[in-house]
Amino acid sequence: xxxxxxxxxxxxxxxxxxxxxxxxxxxxxxxxxxxxxxxxxxxxxxxxxxxxxxxxxxxxxxxxxxxxxxxxxxxxxxxxxxxxxxxxxxxxxxxxxxxxxxxxxxxxxxxxxxxxxxxxxxxxxxxxxxxxxxxxxxxxxxxxxxxxxxxxxxxxxxxxxxxxxxxxxxxxxxxxxxxxxxxxxxxxxxxxxxxxxxxxxxxxxxxxxxxxxxxxxxxxxxxxxxxxxxxxxxxxxxxxxxxxxxxxxxxxxxxxxxxxxxxxxxxxxxxxxxxxxxxxxxxxxxxxxxxxxxxxxxxxxxxxxxxxxxxxxxxxxxxxxxxxxxxxxxxxxxxxxxxxxxxxxxxxxxxxxxxxxxxxxxxxxxxxxxxxxxxxxxxxxxxxxxxxxxxxxxxxxxxxxxxxxxxxxxxxxxxxxxxxxxxxxxxxxxxxxxxxxxxxxxxxxxxxx
Amino acid sequence: xxxxxxxxxxxxxxxxxxxxxxxxxxxxxxxxxxxxxxxxxxxxxxxxxxxxxxxxxxxxxxxxxxxxxxxxxxxxxxxxxxxxxxxxxxxxxxxxxxxxxxxxxxxxxxxxxxxxxxxxxxxxxxxxxxxxxxxxxxxxxxxxxxxxxxxxxxxxxxxxxxxxxxxxxxxxxxxxxxxxxxxxxxxxxxxxxxxxxxxxxxxxxxxxxxxxxxxxxxxxxxxxxxxxxxxxxxxxxxxxxxxxxxxxxxxxxxxxxxxxxxxxxxxxxxxxxxxxxxxxxxxxxxxxxxxxxxxxxxxxxxxxxxxxxxxxxxxxxxxxxxxxxxxxxxxxxxxxxxxxxxxxxxx
Ligand code: HDD
Ligand code: HEM
Ligand code: HEM
Numbered sequence: 195x196x197x198x199x200x201x202x203x204x205x206x207x208x209x210x211x212x213x214x215x216x217x218x219x220x221x222x223x224x225x226x227x228x229x230x231x232x233x234x235x236x237x238x239x240x241x242x243x244x245x246x247x248x249x250x251x252x253x254x255x256x257x258x259x260x261x262x263x264x265x266x267x268x269x270x271x272x273x274x275x276x277x278x279x280x281x282x283x284x285x286x287x288x289x290x291x292x293x294x295x296x297x298x299x300x301x302x303x304x305x306x307x308x309x310x311x312x313x314x315x316x317x318x319x320x321x322x323x324x325x326x327x328x329x330x331x332x333x334x335x336x337x338x339x340x341x342x343x344x345x346x347x348x349x350x351x352x353x354x355x356x357x358x359x360x361x362x363x364x365x366x367x368x369x370x371x372x373x374x375x376x377x378x379x380x381x382x383x384x385x386x387x388x389x390x391x392x393x394x395x396x397x398x399x400x401x402x403x404x405x406x407x408x409x410x411x412x413x414x415x416x417x418x419x420x421x422x423x424x425x426x427x428x429x430x431x432x433x434x435x436x437x438x439x440x441x442x443x444x445x446x447x448x449x450x451x452x453x454x455x456x457x458x459x460x461x462x463x464x465x466x467x468x469x470x471x472x473x474x475x476x477x478x479x480x481x482x483x484x485x486x487x488x489x490x491x492x493x494x495x496x497x498x499x500x501x502x503x504x505x506x507x508x509x510x511x512x513x514x515x516x517x518x519x520x521x522x523x524x525x526x527x528x529x530x531x532x533x534x535x536x537x538x539x540x541x542x543x544x545x546x547x548x549x550x551x552x553x554x555x556x557x558x559x560x561x562x563x564x565x566x567x568x569x570x571x572x573x574x575x576x577x578x579x580x581x582x583x584x585x586x587x588x589x590x591x592x593x594x595x596x597x598x599x600x601x602x603x604x605x606x607x608x609x610x611x612x613x614x615x616x617x618x619x620x621x622x623x624x625x626x627x628x629x630x631x632x633x634x635x636x637x638x639x640x641x642x643x
Numbered sequence: 644x645x646x647x648x649x650x651x652x653x654x655x656x657x658x659x660x661x662x663x664x665x666x667x668x669x670x671x672x673x674x675x676x677x678x679x680x681x682x683x684x685x686x687x688x689x690x691x692x693x694x695x696x697x698x699x700x701x702x703x704x705x706x707x708x709x710x711x712x713x714x715x716x717x718x719x720x721x722x723x724x725x726x727x728x729x730x731x732x733x734x735x736x737x738x739x740x741x742x743x744x745x746x747x748x749x750x751x752x753x754x755x756x757x758x759x760x761x762x763x764x765x766x767x768x769x770x771x772x773x774x775x776x777x778x779x780x781x782x783x784x785x786x787x788x789x790x791x792x793x794x795x796x797x798x799x800x801x802x803x804x805x806x807x808x809x810x811x812x813x814x815x816x817x818x819x820x821x822x823x824x825x826x827x828x829x830x831x832x833x834x835x836x837x838x839x840x841x842x843x844x845x846x847x848x849x850x851x852x853x854x855x856x857x858x859x860x861x862x863x864x865x866x867x868x869x870x871x872x873x874x875x876x877x878x879x880x881x882x883x884x885x886x887x888x889x890x891x892x893x894x895x896x897x898x899x900x901x902x903x904x905x906x907x908x909x910x911x912x913x914x915x916x917x918x919x920x921x922x923x924x925x926x927x928x929x930x931x932x933x934x935x936x937x938x939x940x941x942x943x944x945x946x947x948x949x950x951x952x953x954x955x956x957x958x959x960x961x962x963x964x965x966x967x968x969x970x971x972x973x974x975x976x977x978x979x980x981x982x983x984x985x986x987x988x989x990x
Contacts, residue, residue, distance in 0.1 A: 255745050261698055262741035266734045268708045272723030273730055279712055280720035280799060284944030287713025288951050294709050295959040298702045302966045305695035306973060313973055360944075362951030589800070590727040603735065607742050614749050 199584050201593040202274040205600060207569075209267055211562055212604045216260030218561060221334050221379065222386020222417070223253040224304075224327035229413055231320050241406040245413070246323075247311070249390075251618055254308050259611060261301065263604075274593065278576050278586030285350060285357060286340040289365040296333035300326055334382060335375040339365035345568070346370040346439050347577050373435050374568075377428040380421045381564060385557030387418025388525060392554025393619045395547040403541075411542070411550070418557070419529030425522050430485065436571075437486035440578060441495040443571035446506045447515040448482055449475070453496040457482040462516055465508045470498070472512075506573040514566040521560035528553045646714075646943045647929075649952055653710040654925040658918045660703035662828060665821075665917065667697045669829020671740060671774020672822070673848060674767065681844060686767070688837050688845075689829075690748065695974045697744065699967065701737075713952055717799060718932045718942035724801040725793045725933075729784050729809045736777030743770035775822065782821025786814030788933055789874045789924070795936040813863075813870040820859045824917060827852035831897065831913045835906050836975065846901060849909075853898050873934055877927030886926060890919025 196204075227249040234242035268290070272279045303325040310319055342365065343349075349364025350357040361367065394411035437444045444450070449460050451470035459482040463475025483492040497505055528549055535546055542550075576583040670689040677685045712719040723730065743766045750763035787793060792808035795801050808814060830849035834842050867875045877883055893915035900909030930938045943949060 251749065255749055258698065258741050258745040261701060262738040265701070265705055265708075265737055268705055268712075269723070269730055269734055272712060272719050273727055276720035276723045277799065279723070280717045283712035283716030283719055284714075284948040287709065287716070287944065287948060288955075290709045291713055291952055291955060292959075294702065294706045295962060297705060298699060298959075298963050299966055301698040301702050302970045305699055305970055309695040310973060358945065360947050362948045588724060588727070590724055592727065596731050599731070599735070603738065607738070610746060611742075614746060617751065618749065 196594050198589075198591065198593045199587050201597045202587050203583070205593060205597040206270065206274055208597070208601050208604060209263065209270055210565070210569075212608070213260065213263040213267055214561065214565060215558060216256050216263060217334060218382040218385045218558070219256040219389075220253070220260045220300075221327075221330045221382035223249055223256065223390075224323060224330055225383065226386065226390060226414060226417060227253060227307075228320060228323035228327050229417070230409075231323055233409075233413075235316055235320060239405070241404070241409060244406055245410050248618070250308055250323075252615060253304070255611060255614060255618070257301075257304055259607060261297075264297075266600075273596075274588055275576065275586045276588050278581060281355075281357060281581060281586070282343075282577060285347075285360055285362075285364050286343050288362045289336050289339040289343070293333050293336040296329045296336060300329040300333060303329070331379060331382075334379055338375045338378055339368065339371045341568075342368040342370035342374045344577050345374070345572060347580050352580065370435060370439065373428065373431045377425070377432050377564075378561075380425050380428055381557070381561045383417055383421040384425060384522075384525065385561045387414045387416075387421065388528075388550075388557040389554050390414035391418060392551050395542075395550035395554070397619075398542070399544065399547050399551070412536075415529060415532050415550075418525070419533060422522065422525045422529050426526075429519070429522070433485060434488070437494070440571065442497065442500045442504060443506060443511070443567075444486060445495060445497045445500075446508045446511040446571055447567050448486075448494075449508060449512040450482060450494060450496045452498050453493065455483065455493040456480045456491050457486075457494040457496075459485060460512075463512075465512050467505075467508050504574065506571045511567055511571045514563040514570065517563040518560045518567060521556040521563070525553060525556055525560070645946060645949045645953070646939050649710065649714040649943075649949050650925075650929075650932075650939050652952070652956060653707055653714065654922065656703050656706045656710060657925075658921045660700070660707060661824075661921055662914050662917050663700035664697070664703060665778065665825040666829045666832045667693050667700055668740070668774045668778045669825035669827070669852075670833065671744075671771055672778075672826045673829060673833070673845070675771025675775055676848075679844070681840060684841055685844060688833060688841055690744075692833060692836050693744070694748070696970060697741075699970060701741070704737075710952065714944055714949060715932060715939065715942040716944055718937050720799060721793070721795045721801055721933060721937060721942075722788070725795075725803070726784050726787060726809060729780050729787070733777060733780045733784065736773045736780060739769055740773035740777055743767070743773060778821045778825045779818040782818035783809045783814040785821070785924075786811070786817030789871055789928060790814060791871055791873060791934045793933050793936075795933060811870065813866045816859065816863045816866050820856070820863055823852055823855040823859050824920075827856050828913055828917060831901065831906070831909050834901075835910050842906075846904070846906070849901050850898075853901065856894075871934075874924075874927055877929075878923060880927065882929075883923045883926040886919050887923040890916050890923060893919060 227246050230242050230249060231246035234240070234246060303322045306314065307319065307322045307326055310322065314322065346368045347364075348369070349361035349367050351359045365371065391411055391414040394407045394414065397407045398411065433444070436447075449463065449465035449472045450457060451465075451472075456479070458477040458479045460472050461476040461478065463472040465472045480490040483494055484490045486492070486494050497508065531546060531549065532542065535542055572578055574582050574584070576586045670693050674686050674689050677683075677689075708719075711722075747763050747766035747770055750766055751760045787809040790808045790811050790813055792804045792806075792811060793801065794804055805811075827849060830845050830852050834845040834849055837845060867878070878887060893912045897909045897912035897916055900906065900912055928934070930940065932939055932942055
């Protein structure tokens, strides 16, 4: 039987990882959807409208799952970490309270968008979509403030284990907020963009090279490539911040065991905590000093500066970091390939399309890996430097059972949803033939109930 | 005063959730109980009524939770420990209800497209069952909070006096009561939003559910008297009694309106009835959040936080209220709905 702390961590991780997929889609899909609808209104070309409708349906499905899994998270903060919430609920609450309004706006205008195709003028309809895309992005930015505060708590005084003199804007004053919000918002667009592109690449590989598929691919990759190019810049901002405020996390994710000046960047490899060495790694001399502090000769604190019980899990943090950066670089390469090919001769070739299919989940892989870096790297603290994770956990027994139940539930829902989305993606080919067009509208009526 | 205002805000949000999302849960109940020649048409009317609004309605619950942990963090912690199991079950219900509702809508129709396909029917069952279970569990949690059996010591440790508080007779009765109220509210709303035979179906269901609500209140009252004397005395006190009296009158008016086919009146009265009931409960509960150990003041967050919550409310509401008004006007407005294209199932 696993202990409560381990089970609670695992349940939190499962729930967050599940929610995060839908949160990212909930931020990315509405933007794609309004881009397509905007193009439809501007150019008057029908296939853009079909794209918008298709993406709206996908959004309807994923948004609902995102909303209910997010609700589960709000409860779970208390169910799994009651002492953490008793301590910090009054501080991070402001972020969640404002986020609540963003959710409201998002849910309201999504209802209007999904069910309002016939009831609203095209312009009003598009505007509703813009509001959804914007409020989704804002809700992500606001909730990240709560996490930023956990990474970098400010705005209160600790007296006898209680927080006093609380600044209600504390989550927004956490210096980690800006770069985390930037980096994680970009990651949502990257993940959604490449995933959507994969769907159209599959279609084109199967010979459907119509305007609908081509525009779907181009639009998704446009969003994904622009954001992917910005991501290393914002990641560098994050890394510099982590180096300054959470040196143990930086040391763990870089597998940097010994404090030194002119430290090398360790790429790949398997860190061995017992011996403090990294096997099978590539070392880029002095790069870590430069990346972390902007100076090739700067001193970078290693794990040896911290007592052993304050080390995060070095293996997980390092590997997850390599996965995130690796995926990021691979996706940049993929985007560059597509746009180069397009610039040269326009029609994407089979190998390129295959690469887009293979690359399509990498955005989500990077996103999950990045959160693992952040959250595992914060250990053993739940509020960095203030409260240990083990002091926040629930005293209730039975967390292993709920962990099991929720894992099964999310697995079932994930499979069912994947099946429905697949059917949505391939089910009704757009109006390439008259019969197809009627199925499409017949289905539309059934779904627009 | 600050503390009371924030608690009042949470109560208002709870009332909004009970009325709006209660109707959505009730829709699921009637979906599960759909019978007779117009079974599919009933289900379609329910799905059509819920579709555009249920997600917005659901956010009220998130709002309640957020206000609770922002305004009263230690009470949130104590409740999370005390109600660990029922809260998890509530989550299960909420997740399955929401997911099944959209999964059903996007499942393939059967070949000739008149009847829902097999996948859609299965998700329909999940949707119905989850809609029945969730309000019962939420009612049980509410009953447990008022039962006086959840004891919280100064360091935040929780223990139970007697058996599990959420399984006490009172909690079970409140759970059943919540179910009946949801079914009633939904049937009244649906009768307002449909026409012809369907309207007659839902009106009949509303009369049944209303009878259930009355019967269950007769059951709850003596239980309150013996199992939760403190709450009983709060309810009959001069503070709460007038509110409850208005609620009872509203209940009578809504029943009469239904009987006399004055459906719009019935709908307004039903909203007032649920609002007064919960407001009366909230007033009777004051100053306790969890009787007898956790008071509003004892659990309150620092003043600065409470002030932030209060000050942000008007700004948030300035965004929210017009948006909600627009949503309900577009989908529930009187000018629309009648000329709708896919009402043919009933006409
Ligand atoms: C598509 C997803 C994605 C991609 C391609 C990248 N990241 Fe990332 N990264 C995330 C998605 C992500 C994330 C999941 O969104 C995190 C978790 C917390 C956060 O703020 O963003 C994150 C965290 C995160 C952190 C830790 C921040 C903290 O703990 O406060 C660092 C240092 C980086 N990233 C650096 C990079 C670099 C140098 C990249 C170079 C390509 C990179 N990331 C690509
Ligand atoms: C970085 C992490 C997170 C991001 C970026 C994020 C973003 C989002 C987004 C965009 C939505 C809209 C629904 C959707 O699109 O599917 C959403 C829903 C939700 N999230 Fe998260 N979220 C995060 C973490 C959390 C956490 C930790 C909680 C709670 C403790 C939470 C609670 C919720 C709730 C309650 C909803 C439902 C809102 C509704 O009904 O519309 N989220 N989240
Ligand atoms: C606003 C956003 C978030 C909040 C408020 C939040 C909050 C928490 C809390 C309270 C814990 C438990 C305490 C702990 O283990 O330190 C935790 C752990 C964890 N979270 Fe987050 N989290 C957020 C975003 C995310 C996201 C999006 C992921 C995505 C995968 C994630 C992954 C994890 C993991 C892996 C752990 C377990 C860490 C460990 O125990 O080693 N978190 N988070």
